[in-house]
Amino acid sequence: MSHYFKALAISSVIGMLATGAQAATVKEVFNGEMLGTNQRYFESIAGIPRQSYGDSHVFRVQGCDITATINNGAVASLSMELGGQCQANLGTFIGDYAPPAGQTLTPGAFEESSGGGLSYLADCLSLCGNAADPSVYALWEGPRAAGFMEVMLEVVLVDGDALDAASLWQGHMTKAAGEDFVMDTRFNCDRRFDAEAHQAFKDVKVTAVTIGHGLSTPRC
Secondary structure (H helix, E strand, O other), rough: OOHHHHHHHHHHHHHHHHHOOOOOHHHOOOOHHHOOOOOHHHHHHOOOOEEOOOOOEEEEEOOEEEEEEOOOOOOEEEEOOOOOEEOOOOOHHHHHOOOOOOOOHHHHHHHHHHHHEEEEEEOOOOOOOOOOEHHHEEEEEOOHHHHOOOEEEEEEEEEHHHHHHHHHHHHHHHHOOOOHHHHHHHHHHOOHHHHHHHHHOOOOOOOEEEOOOOOOOOOO
């Protein structure tokens, strides 16, 4: 084999490795069977992470951003940004507690399939600043039958429906508990207003979903 063709073959192999030999699909990577697997195995399927922030590693799979949180060398949770062709099938994680695959994911759809029990939290609802778009989260802590799996639905507060829902929730809490209660995000540790949050957000599209154990949540 000539030096040219040897170099071409080596370059092709390096190119495949650099892209993680990306034959992986979203269904293979964002899958309940990946939770608990070691990092090397996960990356053999998902490819090489594009970015890493501490324990969080971001992968690009079929045009979708999937983040794996690695604790002690194993996958503790998986997160995926939703939209367009990037849709999550939660059934591989929580079975029949998940909404049907292909259905638009909303807190209301998840509440209906899971039987309820969502807790609502937020980065902030008042005087949030401009550093980043804040989010509202709906957290579900599954029963033993679901392996005590935790599911966190995220709604980024950027479009009309999400902002309107946040305004409704904020207004109710301010009227009932005062402005300081909202500004200090005390609602993150007070479950009195979950019903009002659910009523406001039930039909709003979820922009990201995280599934695993020991999920990090906003503080009060």
